[in-house]
Amino acid sequence: MDAKLVGLHTVRATLKDGTKAVYYYAWRGGPRMKTKPGTNAFIQEFARLTKGREKEASSETIGWLADQYHSSADFQKLRPSTRGDYERIIRVIKVKWGDMPLRALEARGARTLFIDWRDEMRSTPRSADLHIAVLARIISWGKDREHIMRNPLERVGRLHNETRKDDIWLPSQIEKMLSEGAPHIANVVKVALWTMQRQSDVLVLTTIAYDGGMLWITQGKTRARVRIRPADEIIPLLDDAKKAKRQRVLVNSRGDNWTASGFRASLRKEMARLKISGVRFHDLRGTAITYAYAKGVEIERIAEISGHSKSECEAIIRRNYLAGEGVVEAIRAGTKGQ
DSSP states (O other), X not given: OOOOOTTOEEEEEEOTTSOEEXXXXXXXXXXXXXXXXXXXXXXXXXXXXXXXXXXXXXXXXXXXXXXXXXXXXXXXXXXXHHHHHHHHHHHHHXXXXXXXXXXXXXXXXXXXXXXXXXXXXXXXXXXXXXXXXXXXXXXXXXXXXXXXXXXXXXXXXXXXXXXXXXXXXXXXXXXXXXXXXXXXXXXXXXXXXXXXXXXXXHHTOBGGGEETTEEEEEOTXXXXXXXXXXXXXXXXXXXXXXXXXXXXXXXXXXXXXXXXXXXXXXXXXHHHHTTOOSOOGGGHHHHHHHHHHHTTOOHHHHHXXXXXOHHHHHHHHHHHHHHHHHHHHHHHHHHTTO
């Protein structure tokens, strides 16, 4: 099914040399489209340019169903960062499938149409999987509320099968980041390593969570509350934040609270400057689990602190244990005197 970009304005012109040209505008009198027609990038650009000009979708269409899901309690209970990703993809879905009648979901071939759409984005498999997952969530929500009787995307597969839970930073990469990285970036990495927490939980860590020599962390994803005795390596950071009377332990170069997007952008630039590649911030949890086991911490305690299951921790350790001691020494070497 070709995307129907409602309102797209097409202009055909003859150039001075006699050749024909076609120009596309987001709407009559609107901005000119810069991407190649017929591509996913073209649809993405159209969705971005027409954001705010969207009209209420007709009832009994996928666009209408997407609007209903967007205003539902199920959507509102998602984490703010997840809602942001979903909202962006919902706009794309409305452009691509907004006019498709709900009754078409009952017809044979609907599943193939959606999977073919996902496969058009196979050059970016993570993004492709997220797009189809959001569409599947919308349709599943609609079925649960009896707007439709069949969900053609039940148990849809993924293009991206890689798991990064077992990937770890090399000792040289850790040492480089902690010893040569910008302090406001390196401090976040350091706290993540010594607490085994996710990026989102580390960035919002408050100074009042550090009290009586203990650190309390509520994990945003699982809502689990863990109590940690901070490692010596991060106690100076916690103490400094307390003395400065900051709201949060970790701040950016201007002394302001981090935003998730701001940190991701800053980390990406810093890793490029330091020539650190092949790993991501999220891989720090597996790294921390590996060196904690190398230090003799019991797996049950590692699972309790990290939020991973015991079996997940064991799988990570089995794969990476040989690198564990080197990781520990690199972290300690990189954190000395900071």
